[in-house]
Amino acid sequence: MKFVVNSKTLLQNLQTIGGVVVSKPILPILDNFLFGIKEGNLKITATDLETTITTELEVQADGNIHVAIPSKMLMETLRSLPDQPLTLDIDENNFTVEITSETGRYKLNGEPGEDFPKTPSHTADESLQIPAEVLEDSIAKTLFATSNDELRQNLTGVFFEIDENQLNFVATDANRLVRSQRLQIASSSTTSFIVPKKALTQLKSNLTATTGNVQMDYNQNNVFFSFDKVKIISRLIDEKYPDYNAVIPTDNPNKLTIDRSQFLQSVKRIAIYANKTTQQIRLKLAGSEMTLSAEDLDMSNEGTERLSVNYAGADIEIGFNARYLVDMLTNMTTSEVSLELSDPNKAGILLPSEQDENEHLLMLIMPMMLNKG
Amino acid sequence: MKNVDRIIVHMDLDTFFVSVERLIDSRLKNKPVLVGGTSERGVVASCSYETRKMGVSSGMSMKMAKQLCPEAIVVRGDSAKYSYYSKIISEMVKEQVPLFEKTSIDEFYVDLSGMDHFFGSYKLASELRTKIIRETSLPISFGMSINKTVAKIATGEAKPNNQIDVKKGQEKTFIAPMLVQKIPMIGEKTAYNLNRMGVKYIKTLQEMPMKMMENAFGKQGIVMWQKANAIDNSPVVPHYERKSISTERTFERDSIDVKMIKNQLRAMVEQLCFELRRGDKLTSCVTVKIRYADFQTYSKQKYIPYSASDHTLTQYVMDIFDKLFERRLLIRLVGVRMSHLVGGGHQINMFEDSVELLKLYQAMDKMKIRFGQHKLQRASSLHTMSLSRSNPFSGEPPSIPAHRRV
Numbered sequence: 001m002k003f004v005v006n007s008k009t010l011l012q013n014l015q016t017i018g019g020v021v022v023s024k025p026i027l028p029i030l031d032n033f034l035f036g037i038k039e040g041n042l043k044i045t046a047t048d049l050e051t052t053i054t055t056e057l058e059v060q061a062d063g064n065i066h067v068a069i070p071s072k073m074l075m076e077t078l079r080s081l082p083d084q085p086l087t088l089d090i091d092e093n094n095f096t097v098e099i100t101s102e103t104g105r106y107k108l109n110g111e112p113g114e115d116f117p118k119t120p121s122h123t124a125d126e127s128l129q130i131p132a133e134v135l136e137d138s139i140a141k142t143l144f145a146t147s148n149d150e151l152r153q154n155l156t157g158v159f160f161e162i163d164e165n166q167l168n169f170v171a172t173d174a175n176r177l178v179r180s181q182r183l184q185i186a187s188s189s190t191t192s193f194i195v196p197k198k199a200l201t202q203l204k205s206n207l208t209a210t211t212g213n214v215q216m217d218y219n220q221n222n223v224f225f226s227f228d229k230v231k232i233i234s235r236l237i238d239e240k241y242p243d244y245n246a247v248i249p250t251d252n253p254n255k256l257t258i259d260r261s262q263f264l265q266s267v268k269r270i271a272i273y274a275n276k277t278t279q280q281i282r283l284k285l286a287g288s289e290m291t292l293s294a295e296d297l298d299m300s301n302e303g304t305e306r307l308s309v310n311y312a313g314a315d316i317e318i319g320f321n322a323r324y325l326v327d328m329l330t331n332m333t334t335s336e337v338s339l340e341l342s343d344p345n346k347a348g349i350l351l352p353s354e355q356d357e358n359e360h361l362l363m364l365i366m367p368m369m370l371n372k373g
Numbered sequence: 374m375k376n377v378d379r380i381i382v383h384m385d386l387d388t389f390f391v392s393v394e395r396l397i398d399s400r401l402k403n404k405p406v407l408v409g410g411t412s413e414r415g416v417v418a419s420c421s422y423e424t425r426k427m428g429v430s431s432g433m434s435m436k437m438a439k440q441l442c443p444e445a446i447v448v449r450g451d452s453a454k455y456s457y458y459s460k461i462i463s464e465m466v467k468e469q470v471p472l473f474e475k476t477s478i479d480e481f482y483v484d485l486s487g488m489d490h491f492f493g494s495y496k497l498a499s500e501l502r503t504k505i506i507r508e509t510s511l512p513i514s515f516g517m518s519i520n521k522t523v524a525k526i527a528t529g530e531a532k533p534n535n536q537i538d539v540k541k542g543q544e545k546t547f548i549a550p551m552l553v554q555k556i557p558m559i560g561e562k563t564a565y566n567l568n569r570m571g572v573k574y575i576k577t578l579q580e581m582p583m584k585m586m587e588n589a590f591g592k593q594g595i596v597m598w599q600k601a602n603a604i605d606n607s608p609v610v611p612h613y614e615r616k617s618i619s620t621e622r623t624f625e626r627d628s629i630d631v632k633m634i635k636n637q638l639r640a641m642v643e644q645l646c647f648e649l650r651r652g653d654k655l656t657s658c659v660t661v662k663i664r665y666a667d668f669q670t671y672s673k674q675k676y677i678p679y680s681a682s683d684h685t686l687t688q689y690v691m692d693i694f695d696k697l698f699e700r701r702l703l704i705r706l707v708g709v710r711m712s713h714l715v716g717g718g719h720q721i722n723m724f725e726d727s728v729e730l731l732k733l734y735q736a737m738d739k740m741k742i743r744f745g746q747h748k749l750q751r752a753s754s755l756h757t758m759s760l761s762r763s764n765p766f767s768g769e770p771p772s773i774p775a776h777r778r779v
Contacts, residue, residue, distance in 0.1 A: 172723070174722045174723055174724050174725070175720055175721070175722060175723070177723065242724050247723040247724065275715060275716055275717050277679070277715045277717070278655065278679065278715055278716070278717030278718075278720075280717045280718055296716070297653075297716045298716060319718050321720060343728070345721065345728050345731045345732065346728055347723065364723070366720065366721040366722065366723050367721055368717065368718040368719060368720045368721065369718040369719040369721065369731060369735075370718050371650065371651075371653045371718060
């Protein structure tokens with residue numbers, strides 16, 4: 001069986017899905033792309049059993065076939081070839097794939113498509129249409145706050161919470177939390193689920209090139225994101241998400257308003273002088289002045305900055321992990337932000353100084369306990 | 374620093390604990406004295422030269438020491454007293470010399486490199502020693518040489534209450550006739566292994582090829598060979614940086630009472646956590662040690678997210694203990710160590726830490742610092758014993774007796 005495809009088009013499609021392939025998979029066949037051709041339609045699949053991505057394109061084919069082709073070799077070949085039409089000839093008996101280019105012939109050892117794991121069947125209990133840029137934006141704002149702790153599986157993904165008023169994206173690693181509320185997206189029924197980090201990373205990188213809506217279908221076990229010719233399927237994390245609303249303090253009498261980039265740059269500079277492991281910095285608010293400082297006792301490094309700020313509240317001294325602050329400030333877009341505090345042992349709330357009418361964003365950061373000054 | 378001729382002095386207070394006791398109670402002078410635990414399980418922390426003649430050595434069980442030397446007067450040690458005198462001497466040394474390192478409660482190294490131009494190093498060291506003896510009445514010995522190893526060996530030879538200057542170029546010949554265990558890093562076990570290889574004296578070690586030592590003992594072998602050949606470039610480091618804190622306890626009677634043992638561990642964690650927080654430190658590795666009645670010792674460690682909270686670390690210690698305690702045998706000793714320390718405050722966890730609990734810790738620490746560590750304890754650790762100690766992060770070396778160090 002033979003088919004003809006443009007090398008660049010094929011490469012682009014493979015790059016869309018290639019991020020899913022892991023270097024040392026549990027099953028050797030997961031190292032492959034599944035090529036399925038049916039009446040001139042090529043459907044390519046990559047999976048790590050948790051996340052599956054498929055993409056489709058038209059090709060000129062003289063038959064139908066299912067074959068698994070080694071991903072790394074194929075990608076490398078395509079990357080090193082100039083843009084040109086390629087002929088892929090697949091032996092239907094032993095599944096060897098022969099690629100013919102202008103200059104040569106390359107033979108790869110494929111495997112029967114039947115051996116490739118089956119893609120979860122697309123059944124939807126519920127569906128939602130989300131504008132691509134909204135989805136991309138909310139993923140970008142939450143993804144960085146997810147946990148890497150394998151022992152706390154429920155925190156390793158982004159929590160999607162849907163009701164008749166809004167769609168919430170929530171991520172936390174127990175030290176910081178982000179909640180992006182999308183007010184214009186709603187569903188008639190209330191549901192929630194946790195989508196693993198990996199699927200969302202893949203989704204995010206593929207959304208940059210797309211406009212229009214993404215169709216999100218979900219059932220008990222899986223979520224399906226479909227847009228253009230791409231479909232990303234992810235198994236949901238079967239755990240209970242913690243009651244995050246309980247940890248968001250509502251009474252924060254001390255409020256600081258500050259230029260976002262000025263704050264970010266100061267934190268970045270001070271962080272250079274903080275202990276490399278703990279990244280602890282100290283914010284001291286008194287009157288209309290904020291003092292940022294850090295010290296690394298082991299190295300005898302020390303840094304201090306003073307900023308004039310707009311602050312209303314009691315004098316307070318509070319410690320934060322500088323990396324968390326940098327992450328948060330980087331992922332906000334407004335020119336001004338406000339930081340609301342209550343107590344040196346209680347959460348700080350970082351908000352855009354003006355909320356978008358369609359999105360409410362809240363970032364929460366837990367302090368580090370400061371021992372005597 | 375390496376290529377410059379160095380002059381290193383090692384000073385060591387003779388039978389320090391005994392000397393301090395004699396200073397306080399002159400009746401103990403010229404009598405056999407043992408300092409150490411007085412209980413059934415106690416060990417000798419320090420013993421006077423009179424008892425050494427009878428075969429007593431530090432680290433020996435008190436029971437055995439008493440059998441060897443029944444007429445000895447046993448004094449229960451008091452580390453606060455010893456720390457006090459140790460500090461006085463440190464201050465005196467600090468005033469006199471450019472660079473010194475305190476390695477334990479009763480010994481320190483002084484770097485006198487380059488002082489020859491001005492004073493004459495040997496004269497300076499001798500004057501320092503005379504001054505210490507005159508002002509504190511505590512006997513002290515020193516050895517002087519080109520590096521720490523030889524200086525320390527020389528002190529050992531000088532004792533009691535004397536001094537030795539190993540002339541430059543004579544280092545190898547000076548240590549050659551000594552037994553291999555005189556080299557500070559060679560303990561009983563290594564010495565035994567060396568003896569089995571036919572190496573009894575340092576001279577033999579000097580003549581061996583370095584490669585052979587490397588094959589037999591790995592990296593340690595190279596260091597041993599170098600030390601035997603009077604090569605030691607380690608510098609005199611003025612500040613003592615704590616890399617870990619630990620505590621351990623031998624029970625009065627071997628026990629299998631898990632509840633009691635766990636309470637003991639809890640008390641240990643409570644104490645170590647307090648020390649961490651007071652020193653503004655966090656740990657990321659906890660180790661639990663068990664010694665069974667048959668002296669088989671096991672330990673297990675776990676890497677954890679940085680913490681200094683009693684409840685978090687207690688949980689880890691209990692988990693490790695449950696995994697570690699698998700022989701159905703009486704336990705003689707348990708210990709807890711916290712290492713991989715880093716300076717900084719506790720990162721509050723929004724789901725696991727409650728504000729009330731954090732405030733409780735802060736209030737407890739404040740009270741402990743003001744009124745003393747044992748004025749406030751968890752009920753579960755009330756009946757356990759623990760040594761009260763000074764701040765381990767003060768830059769001072771730990772004040773544990775010499776034989777406790779591994």
